[in-house]
Amino acid sequence: MALVTITGYPCSGKTKRVQQLTNFLEGQFRLPEYSKLNLKIVVISDDSLNLPRSVYNDTRSEKPARGALFSTVQRYMNPSTIVILDSLNYIKGFRYQLYCAAKETGVRVCTLFIAAMPNQCIEWNNERDPGFAYTPDTLENLIMRYEEPSSMVRWDSPLFTIPWDETELPKDQIWFAITQGDIKPANVGTRPTPQAPTDALQVLENTTVSIISSITSEQITSGGTGGTINISFPTNKFQISLPARTITFSELQRLKRAFINMYKKVITQGAAEQRVDFTEESIARKFIEYLEQNMQA
Incomplete structure (x- = not known):
């Protein structure tokens, strides 16, 4: 349904705002028009993943922590869930990745940006228990x-x-x-192939092969006079x-090879062609059209 990214300085009051937002959303979900939709809220945070504040002491420990947050967000995102990411999210490249x-x-x-002055954040950090505080x-x-x-x-945005x-x-x-709000379409490069x-x-x-056999048999019977013939499939x-x-x-063999080569890339490489239907009926129809267009009179 949605991803809500919370961002702001450390100790700026982000978790308090997440609680406000969660309470509001739960109230909305109880409204008659939403109560039967089985909507859910999932809050993902450093605390929910047991990530201590010390992971931000150096980049070597911070990088896998961000990776854990990102993979968890990916796991819970779906059309019936509002995922709220309550973390620093202070790097614009990470927000872009999300x-x-x-x-x-x-x-x-x-995105919710919780704006606070640095000195206020420092004061709030000093009031925290040591296990939940950042080093100065x-x-x-x-x-x-x-x-x-x-x-x-x-x-x-928004x-x-x-x-x-x-x-x-x-x-x-x-x-x-x-x-x-608008749902942004996925980039071509990120769409599943x-x-x-x-x-x-x-x-x-x-x-x-079946179509070529039918044409060959009909020509033997008719003597090669041309015209419309019927080709039966089950x-x-x-x-x-x-x-x-x-x-x-x-x-006929040359035209068959050329027709098959047109589709081999789609079959063997999974080319991003949305309209190809590989049922017997669809292939037969397309091959017949191809033959009619390419057989010289």
Whole structure:
């Protein structure tokens, strides 16, 4: 359904805002128009993944922590779930990565920026229990490196900036963004590549051979006078118009090879062709059309 990315300085009050948002969404889900849709909220945070604040002390431990957050977000994103990522999310490249994952999954996105002054964050950090506090050097480093979100870039939009001293969230605007906002189409490079059936090449070969055999038999019977002939398959019958001459077997074989080669890339490499139907009926129809267009009179 949606991915809500929470971002802000360490100790800026992000988790408090997540709780406000969660309470609001749960109330919305109880409304008659939503109560039967089985919608869910999943909050993913450093604490839910047992990531201590110490992982931000150096980049070597921070990178796998971000990887754990990202993979968990990917696992829970689906059309019936609002995923809320309650973490620093202070690197714009990471927010872009989340945005791309949401596009690929087909869910909406929005970003909540919890804005607080650095000195206020330092004060709140000092009030925390040691196990949930950042070291002074780490906190200062994270604040210095923070990359503020911008509504001008697509991966942070729609962006809601929440001042630390604001009592309420812009609930209606957030609700609209996650239920009616645009769903960005996945990039071509990230779309799943459609795969041909495992027996596609065999169906292609057998169907074209059957059609050539029918044409050859008909020419023997009619003496090569051409005209319209019927070709029967177990589930359907087709007609093909032949030129008024004898079509040699070698000519039919050449056209068959050319037709098969047109589809081999789709079959063997999984080319991103959405319209190819590898059923016997579809292949027969296309091969007959191909023959009619390429047999010289």
